[in-house]
Amino acid sequence: MADLDPVIHQPARLQIMAALAALREGDSVEFTFLRELLGLTDGNLGAHLRRLEEAGYLSVEKTFVDRKPRTFVSLSVEGRAAFKRHVRALEAILGRKG
Amino acid sequence: MDQEEALQSLELARQAAAQTRRAIARSGTGYFFIIWGAVWFLGFLASQLLGERAGYVWAVLDTLGGLASAVVAVRAARRIRTAHGWRMGLFWLILLVYGGLQLWIVWPLPGDRYMMFITLLVSFGYALFGMWVSPHLMVAGIGMAALAVLGWLLLPAYIGYWMAILGGGGMMAFGTYVLLRWK
Numbered sequence: 001m002a003d004l005d006p007v008i009h010q011p012a013r014l015q016i017m018a019a020l021a022a023l024r025e026g027d028s029v030e031f032t033f034l035r036e037l038l039g040l041t042d043g044n045l046g047a048h049l050r051r052l053e054e055a056g057y058l059s060v061e062k063t064f065v066d067r068k069p070r071t072f073v074s075l076s077v078e079g080r081a082a083f084k085r086h087v088r089a090l091e092a093i094l095g096r097k098g
Numbered sequence: 099m100d101q102e103e104a105l106q107s108l109e110l111a112r113q114a115a116a117q118t119r120r121a122i123a124r125s126g127t128g129y130f131f132i133i134w135g136a137v138w139f140l141g142f143l144a145s146q147l148l149g150e151r152a153g154y155v156w157a158v159l160d161t162l163g164g165l166a167s168a169v170v171a172v173r174a175a176r177r178i179r180t181a182h183g184w185r186m187g188l189f190w191l192i193l194l195v196y197g198g199l200q201l202w203i204v205w206p207l208p209g210d211r212y213m214m215f216i217t218l219l220v221s222f223g224y225a226l227f228g229m230w231v232s233p234h235l236m237v238a239g240i241g242m243a244a245l246a247v248l249g250w251l252l253l254p255a256y257i258g259y260w261m262a263i264l265g266g267g268g269m270m271a272f273g274t275y276v277l278l279r280w281k
Contacts, residue, residue, distance in 0.1 A: 004099060011110060018111035022118040026181025029118075033177040037121055038114065065176050072179055087111065093104035 005086040007055045012040060013048050017057065017083045020075045028061065028074035049073060057082055122178055123232055124276055129170040131238075131273030137163040139266030145213055146258025152209075186231070193223045210257055217246040217261060238272065 008017050015038050023029065035045050052058045057079030061072045075083065099107075137159045144155035175183070197219045201207070207215060221243035228236025242265060249260035 009107075011107075014107060014111055015114040018114035019118040022115035023122075024180070024182065028179045029122075030177040030179075033121070037117055070176070087108070090099075090104045090108050093099055094101055094108070 004089045005082055007051060007057065008083060008086045010048070012038065012044065013052055014086075016045075016048055016052065017075070017079065017086075020058070020073065021080060021083050023074060025080075026074075028059070028072040031071040031073065034073065052079070055079075055082075123234065125174045125178060126170060127232065127234065128273045128276035130167060131269045131276065133163050133166045133170070133273075135266045135269030135271075135273055137266070138269060139262045142213065142258045142260075142262035142266060144258075145209060146256065146262065150209055186227070189227060189230075190223065193219070210254065213257060213261065214246060214250055217265070218243055221246065238269075242269075 008014055016034065019034065019037060020029070031045065031049075034040075034049075035042060038045070040048070049058060049060065053060050057076055059074045059076045059079075063070055063072065141152070141156045141159045144152040148155065171183075180186075197216075201212075201215065204215075221239045224239025224242065225236050226239070228234065228239055245264050245268070246257075246261060249257050249264070253260050
C-alpha cells in the first residue's frame with residue numbers, strides 16, 4: 001500500500017496540489033489566482049509553493065505581464081504522479097476495514 | 099491517519115479541484131456568454147425586423163463581439179495560461195472557414211434559413227468545443243441547437259424573435275449566473 005506523501009499531506013499544500021491537478025497538462029495559473037482561490041496570504045502561499053517546488057512537484061515560471069512581475073505555477077510531471085499516489089493512499093485508507 | 103481524516107483530506111482536495119474548475123470557467127465563460135448573448139439578441143431582432151438589411155447589423159455586432167471577446171481572453175490570460183490557446187483559436191477559425199465554404203455552395207439562402215444555418219453552425223461549434231474544454235459548453239451548444247430547431251418547427255415566421263429572446267437572452271442569463279454564482 002502506498003504511503004501518504006509528507007510534503008503533500010499538509011492541508012494547504014494538499015489544496016494547492018489538488019487545484020493545480022485540476023488544470024490540463026501544460027496549463028498554469030498565476031500566483032494571485034491561487035491566493036484568492038484558496039484564501040491564503042502572500043507569505044503563506046509563497047512558503048508552501050517553495051516547499052512544493054523544492055520537492056520537485058511544481059514548475060514555476062517568473063515573467064512579466066504588462067511590465068509587472070508575475071509568477072505562473074503548474075504541476076510538474078513528478079508532481080502529478082505524486083499527487084495521484086497520495087490520493088490513492090488516502091483512498092486505500094478508506095478501503096481498510098476496522 | 100484514520101478513515102475520518104482520510105475522508106476529510108479527500109474532500110478538501112475535491113473541493114479545491116472543483117473551485118479551480120469553476121474559477122477558470124468563470125474567468126472566460128461568463129463574459130463570453132454575455133457578449134455573444136447580446137450579439138444574438140440584437141442581431142436576431144434585427145433579422146426579424148429588417149430582413150436582408152440585417153446583414154450589416156450582424157457584421158457590426160460580430161466585429162464588436164469579436165473585439166470584446168479578445169479583450170476578455172487577454173485579461174484572462176494574465177491569470178491563467180493555457181498551452182491550448184492557439185488550438186482553440188484554430189478550432190473556431192476552421193469552423194468559420196468550413197461554414198463560409200458551405201454557405202458559398204448553397205447560396206442564395208432565404209433570410210430565415212440563413213439564420214438557422216448560422217445558429218446551428220455556432221451551436222455545433224460550442225458542442226464540439228465543449229467536448230474538449232467544458233461539459234457546460236457542450237450542453238449549451240446542444241441546447242442552442244435544440245432551441246433553434248424547436249423554434250423553426252413551432253414558430254418559423256417568428257424565428258428571429260424566438261432566437262433573440264430565448265437564445266440571446268438565455269445566453270446572457272447563463273453568463274450572468276456564472277459570474278455571480280461560480281465563485
